[in-house]
Amino acid sequence: MAYRIAELELSEPPTPIALAPEQNGLAVLARWKGRLAGFHMASAAPGYAFSTDEVQALCAKRFGRRLVALEVEAALARRWPVEEVSAPSLSIAICTKDRAQRLARLLNSLMSVIGGSRFRATEVLVIDNASIDSATRDAVAGFVGVRYVFEPRAGLDFARNAALRHATGDLLAFLDDDVVVDRDWLEGLFGAWQGCPEAGGFTGLVLPYRLDTEAQVQFELRGGFGRGFEPKVFHSASADNPLHPVGSGVIGAGCNMAFDRTLLLSLGGFDEALDTGAPLPGGGDLDIFYRVLRSGRAMVYEPRYAVYHEHRETLPQLQRQYWTWGLGFMAFLAKSRRSDPALKGKHSAILRWWLLDKLADLGVAACRLRGLELRFLLAELWGGIVGMAGEYDRSLKRVQTIRKQAS
Amino acid sequence: MSAAWDIKHVDLSDGHPAVAANPRPLFVVFWWGALPLGVRTYLPEQLPLSLSELAALTAELASPQLAARSPRFCGPARATYDGKPLLPVAADSVQTCGDLLRQLDDFAETTPVSGGPLSVIICTRDRPEALERCLSALMAQTSRAGQIVVVDNSSHRSAEAVSARFSGVDYLHEPRPGLSVARNAGVRVSTGALIAFTDDDVEPSPSWTMELVRALSSAAVDAVTGLVLPARLDTPAQCYFQFKMGGFGSECVPLIFDRRFLDETKATGAQVWRIGAGANMAFRRLVFERVGLFDERLGAGASGCSEDSELWYRLIANGGTCLFEPRAFVMHHHREQWSELRRQVRAYMKGHVSALFVQAARHRHGGNIHRIFRQLPGYFARSAFLALRDGGGARRFQILWDEIVGWLCGLQYAFRPRWRARPVEMPASPSLGQSARQSSL
Numbered sequence: 001m002a003y004r005i006a007e008l009e010l011s012e013p014p015t016p017i018a019l020a021p022e023q024n025g026l027a028v029l030a031r032w033k034g035r036l037a038g039f040h041m042a043s044a045a046p047g048y049a050f051s052t053d054e055v056q057a058l059c060a061k062r063f064g065r066r067l068v069a070l071e072v073e074a075a076l077a078r079r080w081p082v083e084e085v086s087a088p089s090l091s092i093a094i095c096t097k098d099r100a101q102r103l104a105r106l107l108n109s110l111m112s113v114i115g116g117s118r119f120r121a122t123e124v125l126v127i128d129n130a131s132i133d134s135a136t137r138d139a140v141a142g143f144v145g146v147r148y149v150f151e152p153r154a155g156l157d158f159a160r161n162a163a164l165r166h167a168t169g170d171l172l173a174f175l176d177d178d179v180v181v182d183r184d185w186l187e188g189l190f191g192a193w194q195g196c197p198e199a200g201g202f203t204g205l206v207l208p209y210r211l212d213t214e215a216q217v218q219f220e221l222r223g224g225f226g227r228g229f230e231p232k233v234f235h236s237a238s239a240d241n242p243l244h245p246v247g248s249g250v251i252g253a254g255c256n257m258a259f260d261r262t263l264l265l266s267l268g269g270f271d272e273a274l275d276t277g278a279p280l281p282g283g284g285d286l287d288i289f290y291r292v293l294r295s296g297r298a299m300v301y302e303p304r305y306a307v308y309h310e311h312r313e314t315l316p317q318l319q320r321q322y323w324t325w326g327l328g329f330m331a332f333l334a335k336s337r338r339s340d341p342a343l344k345g346k347h348s349a350i351l352r353w354w355l356l357d358k359l360a361d362l363g364v365a366a367c368r369l370r371g372l373e374l375r376f377l378l379a380e381l382w383g384g385i386v387g388m389a390g391e392y393d394r395s396l397k398r399v400q401t402i403r404k405q406a407s
Numbered sequence: 408m409s410a411a412w413d414i415k416h417v418d419l420s421d422g423h424p425a426v427a428a429n430p431r432p433l434f435v436v437f438w439w440g441a442l443p444l445g446v447r448t449y450l451p452e453q454l455p456l457s458l459s460e461l462a463a464l465t466a467e468l469a470s471p472q473l474a475a476r477s478p479r480f481c482g483p484a485r486a487t488y489d490g491k492p493l494l495p496v497a498a499d500s501v502q503t504c505g506d507l508l509r510q511l512d513d514f515a516e517t518t519p520v521s522g523g524p525l526s527v528i529i530c531t532r533d534r535p536e537a538l539e540r541c542l543s544a545l546m547a548q549t550s551r552a553g554q555i556v557v558v559d560n561s562s563h564r565s566a567e568a569v570s571a572r573f574s575g576v577d578y579l580h581e582p583r584p585g586l587s588v589a590r591n592a593g594v595r596v597s598t599g600a601l602i603a604f605t606d607d608d609v610e611p612s613p614s615w616t617m618e619l620v621r622a623l624s625s626a627a628v629d630a631v632t633g634l635v636l637p638a639r640l641d642t643p644a645q646c647y648f649q650f651k652m653g654g655f656g657s658e659c660v661p662l663i664f665d666r667r668f669l670d671e672t673k674a675t676g677a678q679v680w681r682i683g684a685g686a687n688m689a690f691r692r693l694v695f696e697r698v699g700l701f702d703e704r705l706g707a708g709a710s711g712c713s714e715d716s717e718l719w720y721r722l723i724a725n726g727g728t729c730l731f732e733p734r735a736f737v738m739h740h741h742r743e744q745w746s747e748l749r750r751q752v753r754a755y756m757k758g759h760v761s762a763l764f765v766q767a768a769r770h771r772h773g774g775n776i777h778r779i780f781r782q783l784p785g786y787f788a789r790s791a792f793l794a795l796r797d798g799g800g801a802r803r804f805q806i807l808w809d810e811i812v813g814w815l816c817g818l819q820y821a822f823r824p825r826w827r828a829r830p831v832e833m834p835a836s837p838s839l840g841q842s843a844r845q846s847s848l
Contacts, residue, residue: 010498032501056497064496068480069470071501075508076462079422195459231463239432239448242797349798356796 001218003027003041003211010037010067014056018049026050027211027220030063032070036184036306038063038229039207041221066229085197087190089121091169091261095159096126096177097277100135102310107143109180118190125166127151129159129277153406155277155399156254157270157284164261164269173202173258179307180209188304189258196233200297201259201289203252204305205229215318216311218372225253225309232301236293243353245293246336246346249329252299254285256307259292267291273395274331280395282328283335290336294343315372322376323383329354330387331395354384412448412640419444419465420508420515426456434640434649437468440515441614443634443733444468446657448650468659469511475660476514479504486662486731488672490681494660520624522550522616525689526599530589531607532560532708535569537740538607542573548616551575553599560589560708566607585708586685587701594695594834603689604715608740610638611687618735619689629727630690630719632683633735634659644748645741647802652752655684655739664719664729673770676763676778677720682729685715687737690722698725699831702765710820711758711813720766721831745802752806753813760817768827779818787811 003025006017011033017026024046030038040062044050050058092110096103103126114122125147128136140148151162160174173189175181182188185204192202206225211217220226227250234251238244245251254275264270267288275284292299312318337347358381365373412432417424420439429451437444445468449456456464474494475484480501484492504510527545531538538557545555556577559566570578581592594602601623605611615633622631635655640646648654669677698721706714719729742748760779767775787807794803820826 011502014498032498057495060495060497061493064480064498064501065470065474065494067498067501068473068496068504068507069466071504072469072473072507072511073462073466075506076465079508080458080462082458196457230467231459233453233457233460235450235452237450237452239450239453352798353796356792360792360796 001025001214003217003220005029005208005211007031008055008059009034010059010063014052014059016050016052017055019044019047021047023047025211025217027208028055028058028062029207030059030066032063032067034184035070036182036205036229036303037066037070039226069230082194085194087118087120088170088193088197089123089168090117090119090171090173090189090258091123091125091163091167092173092175093125093127093160093163093167094175094177095129095156095163096131096136097129097154097159098131098133098136099177100131100139103136103177104139104142106175106177106180107140107146110175111143113181113183113186117186119169119171119186121169122186123147123167123169125149125163127159127163127166129156130154153402155272155402156275156281157272158402160275160284161269161272164264167261169261171202171258172261172264174254174256175307176255176309178310179206179255180310182207182304182306182308184304185306188302188306192231192300192302192305195231195302196298196300198298199233199260199300200263200292200295201257201299202305203227203258203289203299203301204256204307205303206253206256206307206309209308209310211311213313215313215315218315218376219311219318219321222376224311225255227252227301227303229303231303234289234293234299234301236296243346243350245290246333246343246350248286248289248293251289252285252301255309256305257285257288258305259288260297263292263295263297264288267295271335273392273399274328274335276395276399279398280324280327280331280391282324283332284328286329286332287335290332294340315375319375319379323379326380326383326385327387327391328383330384331392334388334390334392351388358384410646411642412646414637414640419461419468420512424461426454426461428454434637436636437464439469439472439511441517441734442472442511442515443659443736444472445659446636469507471660472514473507473510475662477510483663484660486664486668486681488675488678490662490678491658492660492662517614519550520617520621522548522620523553524599525552525601525603525616525620526554526556526597527552527603527605527616528556528558528590528593528597529605529607530558530560530586530593531566532589533565534607535565538566539569539572541605541607541609541611542569542576544610544613545616546573547613548611549613550617552603552616554597556593556597558589558593560584560586585703586706587703587709587714590706590714591700591703591832591834594700597692600692601689602692602695604685605737606686606739609635609686610738610740612736612738615687615735615737618732622730622732622735623689623691625730627728628730629694630688630722630729631735632689632729632731633687633737634733635684635687635737635739638738638740640741642743642745643802644743644745647745647806648741648748651799651803652806654741655686656681659733661733662731664723664731666723666726666728669720669723673772673774674777676774676782677772679716679720679723680713680759682716682719683731684739686739687735688715689735690718694722694727695834698722698727699833702831704826704829705758705762705765707754707758710761710817711754711756713755713758713762717762717765720762721769724770749805749809752809753816756810756813757817760814761820764817764820764827769831779814783814787814
């Protein structure tokens with residue numbers, strides 16, 4: 001199972017698209033005058049050749065209205081010009097561990113967009129999170145102007161807090177090492193900041209880097225990290241979602257997020273007992289989104305601020321990812337219930353929501369004999385149960401040990 | 408949900424639109440001039456809206472509007488199964504589209520149209536204060552309707568005094584109970600080539616008459632419905648009806664419902680109730696001559712409701728066309744008391760089931776039966792699951808219970824073959840043919 005990812009510039013005439021014999025689907029990434037406009041996956045027979053008409057019809061159906069919206073937005077930008085505010089400076093932090101090749105790939109993509117930065121100053125930091133050899137340091141040495149910081153305590157949120165201490169920018173953007181930035185990434189972040197300079201944080205679109213294996217295709221078909229192509233602003237409450245902001249996963253993903261650095265410092269940084277790597281690899285992003293919103297500052301989701309994420313390659317890896325989602329979410333919830341009793345009602349409500357929702361999905365998958373779906377759901381549910389059963393406290397102890405060892 | 412909401416109207420075509428901070432939750436209706444674009448809700452924490460939020464929202468709301476209205480994209484838009492349009496827009500048509508804001512201005516045009524050809528029929532029963540509000544709004548129209556008829560469906564003429572206070576209002580007493588009976592009585596005394604209906608708990612917007620006439624000026628349109636939004640959201644019952652039950656809909660994309668819509672969807676029950684609401688609808692007089700009057704077995708005071716959607720069903724089955732045109736806009740006073748809402752929900756569901764039986768018998772469309780025995784039980788099961796999953800307390804279960812009771816009450820019509828077989832009444836031709844005012848339409 002593999003999908004061909006085709007990037008189409010819709011302002012140019014369409015062309016036919018042929019799949020390779022091993023490909024059984026087409027994922028169209030649409031742009032309109034350079035701007036990302038939509039992403040759609042269509043399954044097809046292996047090796048199928050989409051004719052010009054088919055491509056055109058698919059684009060009209062899936063992206064047409066978005067193109068009209070983009071044109072309206074452009075016209076409104078002329079009618080309602082934004083006030084010029086002096087631009088902030090930006091630090092971009094990449095937290096990485098033992099993935100020198102992917103890091104180099106990301107830095108390459110980053111270097112090509114930084115030249116056009118409209119931020120007052122832009123710096124790039126690589127936080128080497130206790131890599132076992134010097135490959136990461138060597139990879140960074142190949143790029144001019146990239147700062148290298150070594151964080152000996154293993155754990156993503158240790159690394160993120162190290163970035164927070166070393167960064168100097170007004171805004172601090174985080175990237176995971178398994179992504180590549182879109183050519184509009186930096187401009188997208190700048191636009192999001194310009195639209196809402198008082199926001200506490202920003203998240204962006206996460207698209208698939210490749211869809212070459214069944215696991216990658218399945219992950220994307222089940223929603224992936226996609227949060228859509230319409231910008232959104234999140235506050236500490238929402239009229240449409242009574243459980244907001246407890247279900248903070250809708251806001252974005254930790255592999256592509258940015259914050260007002262001063263705000264992060266005042267919030268005490270990331271929770272080092274979440275996103276700790278192997279034992280509890282999740283929840284850190286949910287926690288920080290939640291805390292930013294609870295501090296009264298907004299979070300902005302901006303689709304132009306886009307990255308491409310290398311999804312898990314194999315089904316066991318993907319199954320484990322779903323397990324970590326359940327685990328991380330419940331660890332986050334256990335922590336928030338304790339630290340934010342004012343929203344206790346919402347925490348209980350989302351717990352019930354989550355369990356019933358997963359059980360219902362499980363029932364549907366079982367009735368329809370969808371083995372793979374069943375596997376993923378069971379993994380997530382099991383992760384959730386482990387998470388509920390004191391995982392956050394166990395993680396606190398582990399983190400305590402790591403801190404002692406390091407000092 | 409139980410807090411009271413404020414309702415605000417915001418014109419986005421204004422040079423400096425704003426949705427300011429508000430101490431109470433806000434229900435905002437966004438407009439582009441005379442063109443309603445959509446509805447959004449905000450808690451105080453989400454306000455004020457920034458200019459970039461407003462711009463993104465305007466783009467999001469304007470794009471289906473442009474796609475559905477502009478012939479260069481895919482207008483006029485036709486409804487599909489669940490009353491939503493498919494709006495494919497070819498990329499090359501966007502490439503050459505020109506100034507889209509100017510096109511929005513064109514769609515929001517307000518060339519005056521005379522309300523003269525329109526007869527407005529208001530059926531009322533023991534709600535004189537509400538009727539007074541409604542009549543005041545009808546008097547304040549930009550262009551007044553040629554005829555306004557109050558049909559008093561009460562036993563003791565409770566609307567007579569109110570009607571007499573307004574000049575040029577025809578009063579008619581129809582003591583036989585039933586909304587369909589009253590509406591039919593209104594049709595019989597009406598004189599206009601176009602006939603509009605509204606209810607006593609409704610306040611039409613000042614351009615309502617004009618917009619209905621404008622929409623019916625297209626030869627291809629036989630019936631028009633419009634936008635019905637809440638006049639107030641003060642009580643838990645009003646908020647529940649609007650937010651949890653969807654109110655009378657808040658979509659603002661114009662839609663055509665025609666024979667093709669029926670043919671494409673009748674196998675699983677054509678969702679004709681998506682066409683609109685009886686509180687805001689108009690017909691050509693010819694429609695009644697062609698397909699008959701409202702079915703007097705249906706509607707408030709008889710089986711409960713759905714006399715309006717059954718007439719639309721008959722109309723489109725006969726090749727007619729209904730247009731949902733949100734520019735024709737009224738405000739509805741939802742039931743204030745929880746007990747009233749519960750009664751209404753039972754009546755709605757019972758009436759809905761009875762209308763499905765009638766439609767199945769009249770047109771031999773099995774999809775209506777499929778809806779009664781497959782879709783509705785499925786809907787109840789889903790509602791029960793959602794009520795469990797999302798919480799929301801006893802209220803949701805009470806409403807679900809009322810829906811199930813209404814459904815069970817509606818099933819009685821399965822055992823009444825003679826009731827089902829009754830033909831619909833046709834208008835008496837003399838009163839129609841002679842007095843129908845010839846209009847330029």
